[in-house]
Amino acid sequence: MKNIAVFASGFGSNFIRIHQNITKGVIQANLSLFVSDQKDAPSVNYAVNQSIPLYVFNANEYTNKRDYELEILKHLQEQRIDLIILAGYMRIIGKTLLDAYPHKIINIHPSLLPLYKGKNAIQRAWDAHEMKTGVTIHYVDEKVDHGIIITQQELIINHTSVDHLTEDIHKIEHELYTKVICQLLEDMI
Ligand code: GRF
Numbered sequence: 001m002k003n004i005a006v007f008a009s010g011f012g013s014n015f016i017r018i019h020q021n022i023t024k025g026v027i028q029a030n031l032s033l034f035v036s037d038q039k040d041a042p043s044v045n046y047a048v049n050q051s052i053p054l055y056v057f058n059a060n061e062y063t064n065k066r067d068y069e070l071e072i073l074k075h076l077q078e079q080r081i082d083l084i085i086l087a088g089y090m091r092i093i094g095k096t097l098l099d100a101y102p103h104k105i106i107n108i109h110p111s112l113l114p115l116y117k118g119k120n121a122i123q124r125a126w127d128a129h130e131m132k133t134g135v136t137i138h139y140v141d142e143k144v145d146h147g148i149i150i151t152q153q154e155l156i157i158n159h160t161s162v163d164h165l166t167e168d169i170h171k172i173e174h175e176l177y178t179k180v181i182c183q184l185l186e187d188m189i
Contacts, residue, residue, distance in 0.1 A: 001028060001029055001030055002029045002030070002082040002083060002185050002188055002189075003029065003030045003032035003033075003079055003080050003081050003082050003083075004018075004029045004030065004031060004032065004081065004082065004083045004084070004085060004181070004185075005032060005033040005034070005035060005076055005079065005081045005083075005084050005085065006018060006019075006031065006033075006034050006035070006084075006085045006086075006087055007034075007035040007036070007084065007085070007086050007087065007089035008034070008035075008036055008041065008043040008086075008087045008088045008089055009036060009037055009038045009041060009043075009088055009089050009090040009091070010038070010041055010042070010043060010088045010090070011041070011042050011043060011088065012041065012042055012043025012046055012087065012088065013170060013173075013174065014087035014088065014108060014173055014174060014177055015034065015043050015046070015047075015087045015088075016043075016046055017174040017177070017178065018031070018085065018087070018177065018178065018181065019031055019046075019050060019052065021178045026178060026182070027178060027181055027182055027185070028182075028185065029083075029181070029185055031052055032053060032079040032080070032081060033052075033053050033054075033055060033075060033076065033079045033081060034047040034052045034053065034054050034055070035054075035055050035056075035057075035072055035075070035089075036054075036055075036056050036057075036089075037056070037057055037058070037059050037089075037090070037091060038056075039056045039058070043088075044056055053079065055072065055075045057071060057072070059091070065091075065092075065094040065096070066094060066095070066096050069093075069094050069096035069097050070096055072097065073096060073097060073100055076097075076100070076101075077100075081101075082104065082188060083104050083105075083106070083181070083184060083185070083188070084097070084101055084104060084105040084106070085106055085177070085181065086105065086106065086107040086108070086140060087108060087177070089107075092142070092143075092144055093105060093140050093142070094142070095142065098140070098141065098142060103139055105139065105140040106137060106138065106139055106140060106150065106180070106181075106184070107137070107138055107139075107140050107145070107147070108135065108136070108137050108173055108176075108177050109121065109135070109136045109137075109138070109145045110122050110133075110135055110169045110170075110173065111124075111125060111133055111134065111135075111136065111145075112132070112133060112134040112136060112152055112154065113136040113138065113145055113146075113149065113152070114146075115133075116133070117144055117145035117146070118144055118145060121133075122162065122165060122166050122169055123162055125157070126157070126162040126165055130157055131156065131157060132154050132155060132156050132157055133154075133155055133157055133165070133169070134152055134153050134154040134155045134169075134172070135152065135153050135155075135169060135172045135173050135176055136149055136151075136152045137149075137150045137151050137152075137176060137177065137180045138150055150180055150184075151176065151180055153172050153176050155168060155169065155172060
């Protein structure tokens with residue numbers, strides 16, 4: 001079985017769903033490492049409670065991205081990670097990790113990229129009175145929310161509130177990420 005790592009900085013609903021689907025056997029892989037840059041994030045708490053191998057770092061303790069990514073890389077290599085899944089990881093991936101894992105780092109974003117890159121994508125699409133938005137899963141490159149698109153799923157905006165829209169986006173994210181991860185793992189065999 002392939003070994004996957006999930007990186008997150010925040011709540012971790014995508015991370016939790018991935019873990020649940022691994023436990024259920026829907027995703028056939030080992031969740032061999034969880035990486036976070038936020039020691040107090042709920043996702044870290046979840047990893048601790050579920051005994052998922054964990055690496056938490058504080059970027060402020062390093063002089064540059066290369067130094068903390070070399071440390072991350074050590075952990076990834078120790079766990080023989082095959083695929084890296086970003087799930088709300090709020091840092092740009094640098095050359096160190098990109099070179100070590102070409103086409104093996106993926107990200108999920110709550111918009112139809114290239115629209116609404118960056119933070120608060122759902123709110124910004126809502127504020128702009130868009131007719132539709134959606135979810136994008138893409139390979140990661142050196143730019144924010146950029147890289148070859150693997151898949152996108154559209155959602156018509158006919159919601160009564162941005163909270164309701166957000167809920168629907170997350171539902172799509174949780175299902176779509178699992179589907180894509182299963183497909184990529186299959187392709188790697
Ligand atoms: C998701 O909306 C994802 O698309 C974006 O960050 C958010 C993370 O949410 N990259 P969660 O922490 O998985 O709940």
